[in-house]
Amino acid sequence: MKIAVVTIGDELLNGEVVDTNTAEIARALRCEGYEIDQAVTLSDQPQLIAATLQQLNKQKVIALVSGGLGPTRDDVTARAAAQAFHLTLALNDLALRQIEAFFKKSGRAFPPGNEKQALIPHKAQVMENCCGTAPGFIITHNNCPAFFMPGVPHEMIAMLQQQVIPALRRLVTPTLFCGERVLKVFGLPENDIERQLPASLFPQSVALTFRLEYPLVLIKLNTSGKQESDLDEAEHIVRNRLKHHVVASGDQTLPEVVHHLLCHAEVTLSLAESCTGGLIAKLLTDFPGSSAYLERGAVTYANSAKHDWLGISNELLLEKGAVSTECARGMVTGIRQRARTDYAIAVTGIAGPGGGTAEKPCGTVFIGLATPQHTEVRECHFSGDRNQVRVKTAYTALDWLRRTLSPT
Numbered sequence: 001m002k003i004a005v006v007t008i009g010d011e012l013l014n015g016e017v018v019d020t021n022t023a024e025i026a027r028a029l030r031c032e033g034y035e036i037d038q039a040v041t042l043s044d045q046p047q048l049i050a051a052t053l054q055q056l057n058k059q060k061v062i063a064l065v066s067g068g069l070g071p072t073r074d075d076v077t078a079r080a081a082a083q084a085f086h087l088t089l090a091l092n093d094l095a096l097r098q099i100e101a102f103f104k105k106s107g108r109a110f111p112p113g114n115e116k117q118a119l120i121p122h123k124a125q126v127m128e129n130c131c132g133t134a135p136g137f138i139i140t141h142n143n144c145p146a147f148f149m150p151g152v153p154h155e156m157i158a159m160l161q162q163q164v165i166p167a168l169r170r171l172v173t174p175t176l177f178c179g180e181r182v183l184k185v186f187g188l189p190e191n192d193i194e195r196q197l198p199a200s201l202f203p204q205s206v207a208l209t210f211r212l213e214y215p216l217v218l219i220k221l222n223t224s225g226k227q228e229s230d231l232d233e234a235e236h237i238v239r240n241r242l243k244h245h246v247v248a249s250g251d252q253t254l255p256e257v258v259h260h261l262l263c264h265a266e267v268t269l270s271l272a273e274s275c276t277g278g279l280i281a282k283l284l285t286d287f288p289g290s291s292a293y294l295e296r297g298a299v300t301y302a303n304s305a306k307h308d309w310l311g312i313s314n315e316l317l318l319e320k321g322a323v324s325t326e327c328a329r330g331m332v333t334g335i336r337q338r339a340r341t342d343y344a345i346a347v348t349g350i351a352g353p354g355g356g357t358a359e360k361p362c363g364t365v366f367i368g369l370a371t372p373q374h375t376e377v378r379e380c381h382f383s384g385d386r387n388q389v390r391v392k393t394a395y396t397a398l399d400w401l402r403r404t405l406s407p408t
Contacts, residue, residue, distance in 0.1 A: 001060055001061065001062050001144065001171075001172055002037035002038075002059075002060070002061045002062070003029065003034055003035070003036055003037055003061065003062045003064065003168075003172075004036070004037055004038045004039065004040065004056050004061045004062070004063050004064070005021075005022050005025050005026065005036055005038075005039040005040075005064050005066075006039075006040055006041075006042060006049075006052060006053075006056075006063050006064065006065040006066070007019050007021050007022055007039075007040075007041045007042070007065075007066050007067055007151070008041075008042050008043075008044065008049060008065065008066070008067035008068040008077055008151065009041075009043075009044060009067045009068060009151055010043050010044050010074070012041050012067070013041060013043055019041060020153055021066045021067070021151065021153060021156050022039045022041075024153065024156070024157055024160070025064055025066070025156075025160060026039070028157075028160055028161065028165065029165070029168075030180075031180060032165055032168070032169070032174060033174025033175060034168065034172070034174055034175065035175060037061065038061075040052065044068060044074045044075075044076055045076075046076045046079055046080040046083060047080075047083075049068070049076065049077060049080035049084070050080045050081075050083040050084035051084075053065075053080070053081060053084035053085070053146060054084045054085075056146070057084070057085070057141055057142055057144050057146065058142070060142070060143075061144070062144060062145055062146070062147070062168075062171075062172070063146040063147065064147050064149070064160075064164065065077065065081075065146060065147065065148045065149065066148075066149045066150065066156045067150070067151030068080075068151065069117060069134035069135075069136070069148065069149075069150050069151070070117065070134055070150075070151075071111070071113045071114045071116050071117050071133070072113075075116075075117075077148060078119055078120060078121060078137075078148070079119075081121050081124075081137075081139055081146070081148060082121040082122075085121065085139055085141045085146075087121040087122045087123060087124070087139070088121070088122045089119045089120070089121060089122070090119065090120065090121075090122050091115070091118050091119060092118050092119070092120040092124075092126055092135075094126045094135075095117070095118040095120050095126050095135040095137075096115065096118035098126070098128055098129065098135050099114055099115075099117055099118055099133050099135065102129075102132070102133050103133070114133055117133055117134050117135065118135070120135065120137050121137065121139055123139070124137040124138060124139045124148075125137060125138040125139075125140075127147075127149070127159055127163045127164070128159075128163070129150060129155055129158075129159060130158055130159075130162070131152075131155045131158045132150055132152055132155040134150040134152075134155065136148050136149045136150065136159050136163070136164075138167065145167070145171065147164045147167070149164065179222070179223045179228060179230075179231050180220060180221065180222050180223075180231075181220070181221040181231050181234070181235050181249065181250075182218055182219070182220050182221075182249060182250055182251075183218070183219045183221070183235065183238050183239070183242075183246050183248075183249050184213075184216045184217075184218055184219075184246070184247055184248040184249065184252070184253075184254070185217045185218075185219060185242055185245050185246055185247065186216050186217075186245060186247045186254060186395060186399055187245050187399065188217065188242065188245050189217075190210055190212060190217050193210065193217055193219065193242065194210060196241050196242065197237070197238060197241060197242075201237050201241075202221075202233075202234050202237060203223075203230040203233055203234060205223045205230045206221055206222065206223045206230050206231065206233075206234040207221075207222045207223070208220070208221060208234075209222070214388065214391065215388070215391055215392045215395050216247070216248075216254070216395075219238055221234045221235060221238070244403055247399060247402065254395055254398055254399060254402065255283035255284055255286065255287070255398055256287060257402060258284065258398045258401055258402050258405070259284055259287045259289075259290060261401075261402060261405040261406055262284075262292075262293040262294075262405065263289060263292055263293060265405055266292075266293075267293060267341075267342040267343055267405075268293050268294075268295050268339075268340075268341040268342050268343070269284075269293050269294055269295065269341055269342070269343045269344065269345070269401075270294075270295050270296050270297070270298075270335045270336055270338075270339035270341040270343075270344045270345075271294075271296070271297035271298065271335065271344070271345050271346070272297075272298050272300055272309075272310055272331040272332060272334065272335035272344070272345070272346040272347075273297065273298070273299050273300070273346070273347055274299075274300055274301055274306070274322065274331070274346075274347060274348040274349070275347060275348060275349040275351045275365060275389070275390060275393060276347050276390050276393050276394050276397075277299055277301065277390070278297060278299045279390055279391070279393075279394045280297070280345060280347070280394045280397055280398065281294065281297035283394060283398065284398075295339045295340075295341045296335075296339050298310070298335055300331065303317045303322055306322065306327065306330070306331060309334070309338075310330060310331050310334030310335055310338070311330070311334045311337075311338075312327060312330040312331065312334060313330075316330060321360075322348055323348055323349055323350055323360055323364060323365075323366060324348075324366060325366055325377045325379065327348055327366070328346050328347070328348050328366035328367065328368040328377045329368055329375060329377050331346035331348060331368060332344050332345065332346035332368030332369065332370045332375060332377070333368075333370060333375060336370045342371070342372055343369070343370065343371055343372075343401065343404075344368075344369070344370040345367070345368065345369055345397050345400075345401060346367070346368040346370075347365060347366070347367050347368075347393050347394075347397055348365070348366050349363075349364055349365030349366060349380075349389070349393060350362050350363065350364050350365070351363075351386045351389045351390050351393075352385070352386050352389060353385070353386060361381075362389070363381050363382040363383055363384070363389050364379070364380075364381055365379075365380045365381075365382060365389070365393045365396075366378070366379055366380070367380060367393065367396060367397050367400065369397070369400055369401065369404065371404060378400070380393070380396060382396075
């Protein structure tokens, strides 16, 4: 059987919301060995939805549908599904209990309008939504199933992984053998990476694709071959040629890698941030357990903060400026001394779009790193808009710390 993805919602067609569900479903199914035959996005029109479902079912195409299962009047998917397969809508006791349990667990009162989400086509099999209020369901007609999932991405992904894919495994034999590795590269432009990784180096069964996920470049290694060793060989080639520029793999992020290195090393860290405005602290504290190493983070944006909190003299700030090697050194030394941590990072720069000069244009950033052995400051020049400069600064600082903690 072929598989189609159907996403539903006016907001997907008028540009209010970006459809990420189609990509998530396609990616998840490909990892399972399934190919998506087609994908379509529909507006909240019951007749159009019903006609599409009927056509797919007639062609023996399994439909994976997301969206339109909410409590408001524009959520019409259940009604359209009932119409498509000549079923009646009925209040489903199992679905109602799941919704009530969700609200009870979250400590919220059950809103009367949410009862609408328990109206499920008669004879449909209910799928539990462990992350939200909209139950999913499966309708099998003409020996061809259609799966209906919520449109909220994290709810859809959980239902897809926990219930839809296991059901597909029982129904359809995968047509592909698909292996994938994702390596994340920092500090090299995409064209340089491509030049260093010519296709002739890799096993014929492995295909390379590149994608920018600022400020990283993602290298995807895909194979339809039968040997896992082909992927192992391809990954070894990438790591051997790009060396320390490979900062993470799979679902890992660079901040996550640094987080684990700090935890494993059992060291402490303090931060003094100016142009990044606390972004480095945010990236690290996204992960539980960061309190084991992060002692404090100071956003010393104004000169007065650099003077009061970090002990930088007004004379230095006046003579050298806040964006200077001397100021960054004073910041990183000051925060480490006051926090009494093993390591410290400081950043100061001009993120733009204003504030630059001929000597120090926008994108000029000074990063300081203090370790138990030494203190060093590096001058960097980043391109891009304000947000890109801030992100690149934060990632450069974290990558420097990563290399220090894991020099090999």
